[in-house]
Amino acid sequence: MTKSIIVEFSLSDVLPRSFYDRSPLIVGREIIGKKLIRTFENGKELSGTIVEAEAYGGNRDPASHSFRGKTRRNEVMFGEAGHAYVYFTYGFHYCLNFVTSSKFGKASAILIRAAEPLTGINFMERQRKTTLITQLASGPGKLCQAFGIDKSQNGIDITRTDSAIRVESSDLNLRVSTSKRIGIRVAIDRRWRFFSTSSPHVSGGPSSKVRGIRES
DNA sequence: CACCCGATTATCT
DNA sequence: GATAATCGGGTGT
Numbered sequence: 001m002t003k004s005i006i007v008e009f010s011l012s013d014v015l016p017r018s019f020y021d022r023s024p025l026i027v028g029r030e031i032i033g034k035k036l037i038r039t040f041e042n043g044k045e046l047s048g049t050i051v052e053a054e055a056y057g058g059n060r061d062p063a064s065h066s067f068r069g070k071t072r073r074n075e076v077m078f079g080e081a082g083h084a085y086v087y088f089t090y091g092f093h094y095c096l097n098f099v100t101s102s103k104f105g106k107a108s109a110i111l112i113r114a115a116e117p118l119t120g121i122n123f124m125e126r127q128r129k130t131t132l133i134t135q136l137a138s139g140p141g142k143l144c145q146a147f148g149i150d151k152s153q154n155g156i157d158i159t160r161t162d163s164a165i166r167v168e169s170s171d172l173n174l175r176v177s178t179s180k181r182i183g184i185r186v187a188i189d190r191r192w193r194f195f196s197t198s199s200p201h202v203s204g205g206p207s208s209k210v211r212g213i214r215e216s
Numbered sequence: 217c218a219c220c221c222g223a224t225t226a227t228c229t
Numbered sequence: 230g231a232t233a234a235t236c237g238g239g240t241g242t
Contacts, residue, residue, distance in 0.1 A: 054223070063223070073238060090224050091235030097223085111223055141224045183223050203224095 012161045013168040020159070021081040024055035024100040024108040028194045031098075033174040034167050036115050038147040046120030046147055048137055049172065051196040052113040052203060054181045056097070057105045063187040066107035076155045077107040084165050085109050086144070086154040093141030094150050096165070098158060113140045113182075113193075115147075116201040123148075139203040174199075 015034065020027055031050050038046040056064040065074040065087070076085040077099055085097040097109040115137040117124055124136045124146040137143040144150070149165065158166050175197040180188055182203065195202045 056223070065223075068239085071239075087223085088237070089222055091222095091237075093224050095223060113223085139224070181223075185222095 013170075014159060014161050014163075015167045015169060017080070017082040017159045019082075020098055021101050023104045024057050024110050025104075025192065027098070027100045028053045028055040028110045028192065029176055029178075031110065031112075031167065032176050032194055032196055033170050033172040035118070035170050036112065036147070037166050037168060038120075038149065039162075039164055040148070044120070044123065046123060047118045048115035048147070049118060049170065049196075049201075050112060050115050050167070051174070051199045051201050052115075053194050054111045054113060055100075055108070055192040055194075056111060057108040060105035061108075061187055061190075063181065063184040064105075064108070066105075066109075070107070074107070077109050078102070079155075080157075082157060082159040084153050084156050084158050086149060086151055088151055090141075094144040095140040096144055096147075096149050096153075098167075111140055112143060114138045114195070114199075114202045115143055116196075116199065117146070134200045138201050142203075 031053055034050050036048050036050050061067060066077045070078045073087060076083055079099060081099050081101055083099045085099055086094055088094055096112045100108045100110055117133060117136050125131050127146050127148060128136050128142065137146040153165055156163055156165060176194050177197040178191045179193045180191055181193045
């Protein structure tokens, strides 16, 4: 009984599955400003404010991994909303996604592209081999490196309070801008990238101007 | 089994 | 602006 009371009145603000089980366009916008938390088996905890995300959606979206159907790599995208889809790319980097509604073209997800570090910054600096705060998690590959995320987290349920990766609500109410998605060659007309307006922690920040990213 | 290429990043000119 | 680093997924033979 005591246990159930503790659960009922838990102070956890972990976002529930219903948050993710919606269109990636809605989830992508609303997740900006939320708190990303990464915990390790030794109790170590890292956190940051999500400041950039992109929507990818099933058979409506030729830029999505799920566009050509289910494969061993993308099968998590075809499963339940609220799970992590982590993939390896360019021989170097991991990218973190959260599965969203299956009603949006069979399989959809949002790519978590950047976060503003809050706690565990020393750990992130060691992971990233830099102390420049705006370089720690200002890109999908950088974010995974800073937060120690790799394929071993692929498929985990991020709505559990004890999950190695989870997202909590926040009092922040950041202004959100949109733009075309970055790094894709098809469906480049859609403005499915969402980011905190003027945040120095988004990709295309200080040192990435060379890539010519425009956010209009 | 060979081939192509990617939801990236760091570093060079 | 251009390219190297580096590897596994996906496709076609």
